Amino acid sequence: MQQRSKHRFANLPQGGENPLQYAVTQRDKSTISMVRDAVEHKQTLMAYQPVIRDMSSKSIAFYEGLIRVLDPTGRVIPARDFMPVVETTQLGREIDVLSLRAGMMALQHNPNLRVSINMSARSIGFKAWTNMMQRWLSRDPTLGERLILEISEQSAMLMPELVADFINRMQDQGVCFALDNFGSGYTAIRYFKELYFDILKIDGQFTRGISKNPENRALITVMVSIAENFDMVTVAEQVENEEDCEVLRQLGVDCQQGYLFGGPTTRPYWAINPDKQKSG
Numbered sequence: 001m002q003q004r005s006k007h008r009f010a011n012l013p014q015g016g017e018n019p020l021q022y023a024v025t026q027r028d029k030s031t032i033s034m035v036r037d038a039v040e041h042k043q044t045l046m047a048y049q050p051v052i053r054d055m056s057s058k059s060i061a062f063y064e065g066l067i068r069v070l071d072p073t074g075r076v077i078p079a080r081d082f083m084p085v086v087e088t089t090q091l092g093r094e095i096d097v098l099s100l101r102a103g104m105m106a107l108q109h110n111p112n113l114r115v116s117i118n119m120s121a122r123s124i125g126f127k128a129w130t131n132m133m134q135r136w137l138s139r140d141p142t143l144g145e146r147l148i149l150e151i152s153e154q155s156a157m158l159m160p161e162l163v164a165d166f167i168n169r170m171q172d173q174g175v176c177f178a179l180d181n182f183g184s185g186y187t188a189i190r191y192f193k194e195l196y197f198d199i200l201k202i203d204g205q206f207t208r209g210i211s212k213n214p215e216n217r218a219l220i221t222v223m224v225s226i227a228e229n230f231d232m233v234t235v236a237e238q239v240e241n242e243e244d245c246e247v248l249r250q251l252g253v254d255c256q257q258g259y260l261f262g263g264p265t266t267r268p269y270w271a272i273n274p275d276k277q278k279s280g
Contacts, residue, residue, distance in 0.1 A: 204238025
C-alpha cells in the first residue's frame with residue numbers, strides 16, 4: 001500500500017513548487033505532446049478565412065490560411081490553443097513549415113487565389129522553412145506574387161533587423177508582408193521606416209464593439225493615419241457585426257476580416273468545387 005501511494009503522488013508538486021505554475025507546466029507539456037503527435041502522424045490541416053476589400057460587393061482581397069491540428073479524438077484544435085506554447089520550440093518551426101507547404105500548394109492549384117500564411121520571425125533562419133520557400137519559388141516564381149506572409153507584431157519586434165532584411169529579400173521575389181495583431185504589442189514606430197510591411201492588420205481588441213467605443217475609434221484613426229503615411233493597406237480583424245463594419249469603413253480601413261464575412265473553414269471553395277475560380 002505504501003509503495004502504491006508513493007507512485008500515485010509521484011507527479012504532484014514537491015516542496016515549495018507553486019501549484020499554479022505546476023498546473024500550467026503540466027498543461028503545456030500535454031499541449032506539446034498533442035501537437036507533436038499530430039505533426040508526426042500528419043494530422044494537420046488548414047482553415048481559410050476571407051479578407052474583404054469592398055464592403056458593398058463583399059469582394060475578397062485574399063484568404064488567410066490558419067493551421068489546425070487534430071487531437072487523439074479527431075477534434076480540430078485552432079492555432080490559438082497551441083501556438084503560444086510551441087512557438088519558441090522546434091515544433092513551432094515545423095508547424096510554420098507545414099503552414100507554408102499547405103499555402104503554396106493551394107496557390108499552385110488555384111491560379112486566381114491569393115493567400116496569407118502566418119509565420120514566426122524565428123523561422124526566418126530555419127533551414128527547412130527557407131529551403132521549402134525557395135523550392136516553391138524556383139518551381140513557379142509567380143507564386144510569390146500571390147503570397148502574403150503574416151508576422152505578428154510581438155514576433156517581429158524580437159529581431160527587427162533580421163525581419164527587415166528578410167522582408168527586403170522576399171519582396172524582391174514578389175512576396176507581400178502583413179504586420180499581424182498590430183496594437184497588441186509594443187512596436188517602436190521608428191521601425192516602420194525599416195520594416196516596409198505592405199499590410200497592417202489591426203488587432204481585434206480595437207475593432208470589436210468599436211461602434212460603441214469612442215476611445216478605440218480615436219486609436220484606429222491614428223493607426224489608419226500611420227498606415228497611410230507608410231503606404232500600407234489596413235485590415236481590421238475580428239469584425240462581427242454590421243455596425244462595427246460601417247464605422248471601420250467610415251474611419252478609412254481598407255479591408256475587414258471576421259465572422260461577419262465568414263469564419264475559418266477547412267473546406268474552402270477550391271476544395272469543394274475545384275473548377276470554380278474566384279478572383280483573389
